[in-house]
Amino acid sequence: MKFTFARRKAINSALLTAVLVLGLLPACQPQATEPEKKPAEQSHATPNHTAQSANDPTEQKEVDVLIVGGGLSGLSTAYQLKKSGISYRVLELAPRVGGRVRTGSYPEKLHAEVGLAEFWDGNPALEIVKELKVPMERVDTGLSxxxxxxxxxxxxxxxxxxxxxxxxxxxxxxxxxxxxxxxxxxxxxxxxxxxxxxxxxxxxxxxxxxxxxxxxxxxxxxxxxxxxxxxxxxxxxxxxxxxxxxxxxxxxxxxxxxxxMPNHVVGGNQNLTEAIAEHIGKEHISLNTQVTNVVDGPEGVEIRAVDTSNFKNKTFKAKHAVLAIPLYRLFELQFRPRLSETIYQAIHSQSxxxxxxxxxxxxxxxxxxxxxxxxxxxxxxxxxxxxxxxxxxxxxxxxxxxxxxxxxxxxxxxxxxxxxxxxxxxxxxxxxxxxxxxxxxxxxxxxxxxxYHPRAIASWPVGRSRFDELSNGLRKAHGHLYFGGDFTESSHSDGAVIAAQRVSKQIAEVLGKK
Missing domain, CATH: 3.90.660.10 (Polyamine Oxidase; Chain A, domain 2)
Structure with a gap:
């Protein structure tokens, strides 16, 4: 885990300059309805065009790393692995990438965030913003x-x-x-x-x-x-x-x-996750893929999943797997062998x-x-x-x-x-x-x-901390499995990207990559 206080102070100036040059300077899926007070046009969410389910024979080809979850943490993990020349496949339950990063747009030519509201200074996601040249803006103040x-x-x-x-x-x-x-x-x-x-x-x-x-x-x-x-x-x-x-x-x-200071992606924050998905390659993303079983063996990992569009069962294999999903989603997976009791204790005692x-x-x-x-x-x-x-x-x-x-x-x-x-x-x-x-x-x-699911944001109750031994244990490798996701680091989106940097570095070291 990288604590972000000094990091934010160190990179603020560079980020501010970069963001000005670009023109400017929270997966858990919601259920949406639109009860109206007066008759009006229905709104239309911005469509996601960055990834499609891969239905070709190469989809289940063995890779170095399988990433469970196509939200900010999962996409950022793939982004970092690509830099190291490590092959990957992202398995996402939803029909879109981005997880809790999404933007709702309306016929009235207005839009607003549905999930993640801003990227604060010091968030390593802003480094990806800079590298991908995603336009940003500052529309709010630090305090409100x-x-x-x-x-x-x-x-x-x-x-x-x-x-x-x-x-x-x-x-x-x-x-x-x-x-x-x-x-x-x-x-x-x-x-x-x-x-x-x-x-x-x-x-x-x-x-x-x-x-x-x-x-x-x-x-x-x-x-x-x-x-x-x-x-x-x-x-x-x-x-x-x-x-x-x-x-x-x-x-x-x-x-x-x-x-x-808070930063916002021009046109909506989901434009960043879509840009990352385009960069890592939509051919490496399997949408509508509900992971059910994670089997960690002596030579690597086998992940079993269901295609929610047709309920066909699939099997994916890799040397390693990263679980980049919200905390509560872990309860929906079956592990073989069973995770250690200290891991379950760390997960169940988080708030x-x-x-x-x-x-x-x-x-x-x-x-x-x-x-x-x-x-x-x-x-x-x-x-x-x-x-x-x-x-x-x-x-x-x-x-x-x-x-x-x-x-x-x-x-x-x-x-x-x-x-x-x-x-x-x-x-x-x-x-x-x-x-x-x-x-x-x-x-x-x-x-x-x-x-949203009522456990959408990670926190640490009295008696626990992101700095205690249980949390430190979550951040270590467990066989060929690695826990990513914001819940391993913080209550903010910076935790999602910090986790991505951590697990990608750990895997690169094991594989002998830079």
Whole structure:
């Protein structure tokens, strides 16, 4: 695992220059429906053209590496293996690549993310962006406007620190600065400990209490404490009471000091995963392929799968296999021999975050509700049933505006539950809209909902950490099997790519490749 705090600081300048040159500077599949408030055109998701099921005789030809999962982690693994001249095949359950990276587009010439919202500075995915010359843009700030106790605090200033200084009084801001300096020191110590393999005992001890409880002991101003909860809870998809203090500190690397900045792919983030798929070759990707069994033998790996388009069973063979799928998908595979008990302990004792996405199309005049002092206050962290309100993108038709609700935590788990209808979800969201923006209901034209598995985001509960021995064990080779995926590294998409770099390096070393 590469901890990203120092990495982000080291490559920020180079990435910023590269992204400017390019014109600018979360697999788990959702179920989507579109309950409409008023008759309107149906939306159409952007089609995926980058890969097709390979039905030729070469599909089941033995390769060096089989990659289970065609999301960001699986595609990035193939990308790295290609650099080393190692042969591979990606096995993806869905009829498309990208996993939780996908973009919904609409006839109104607007689009919004369905899953992954941004790529933060320091994310190694940005290195792939640079190499593939994928156009990027910066449309948001590091910190965002937020709501606390019914009051909106719009983002002001040019930097995170200027914004924080605008919402705290001078004495409170001094307390914040002292805490921020402490966090920066802790992050350096965490990174150094992880890199050396000798995490200090006093840091590992922080996994014994929640991040929320740890924060209460810090000398933070009340509004500053609420700001931390408002900012970080959506990032990990669960309340800060449910993650260990050590991992809360690790997640704060995005916001310490001047903080990282979010980056977005022009036209939608799925354009990056499609570009990677094109680069690695669609002939090396098998879609509609549901892996059922993983057999690790003395000479290599045999993977059995079902083609979901016709239910034909297939067998694939390779020297090694990478499991680059969400944590909960591991429970759907049968392993022979059975994985070790420590691996099952590591998997079962991890926690999770949840998210649910709602795209809301409104009359363009609705922009007045989030325009404060002449400026657009989105993104807006509501801390409630509306989640984070992101602005949609696109040229638009001049008549409509699209917003994207990224709802996390308990609200997302409730919306994701199959015990209620989407009509019930819409009713709850409409009520919260009216509470937050009185009078907005008459300007809503349609909703599009995307439901995800409730364990979509990895997290580490009290008593666990991404830095503990169970996590370290997951990152090692297990026979010819390697665990990739974001859940082995972090709660963000950077973990998906860091995992890809790790497993590809491990395999290259075994195969004697550069």
């Amino acid at each position: 406007s937020f709501i606390v106790d019914g009051k909106v605090y719009p983002f002001k200033g040019k930097t995170n620190q200027e914004f924080i200084a605008s919402v705290l009084n001078p004495d409170e801001y001094k307390l914040w600065q002292a805490w921020d300096a402490k966090m920066e020191k802790l992050l350096h110590e965490v990174e150094a400990g992880h890199a050396s393999g000798q995490m200090p005992k006093e840091l590992l001890a922080l996994k014994a209490l929640s991040f929320a409880d740890w924060l209460k002991k810090e000398n933070l101003p009340p509004l500053g404490l609420k700001l931390i909860h408002a900012v970080l809870a959506p990032e990990v998809g669960t309340p800060l009471e449910r993650i260990s203090a050590l991992d809360g500190i690790a997640e704060w690397h995005l916001f310490v000091g001047q903080g990282a 999770w975050g949840a998210y649910f996405t709602a795209h809301v199309m409104l009359d363009k005049s609705a922009e007045k509700y989030w325009t404060i002092d002449g400026a657009n206050a989105l993104p807006l962290l509501t801390g409630g049933p509306l989640g984070v309100i992101y602005p949609g993108q696109g040229s638009g038709d001049g008549k409509h505006v699209l917003i994207n609700l990224l709802i996390t935590g308990d609200f997302a788990e409730g919306y994701n539950a199959r015990t209620g209808s989407f009509d019930d979800v819409q009713k709850q969201i409409e009520a919260e809209f009216e509470k937050t923006f009185p009078g907005i209901g008459s300007q809503i034209r349609k909703f599009t909902f995307f439901r």
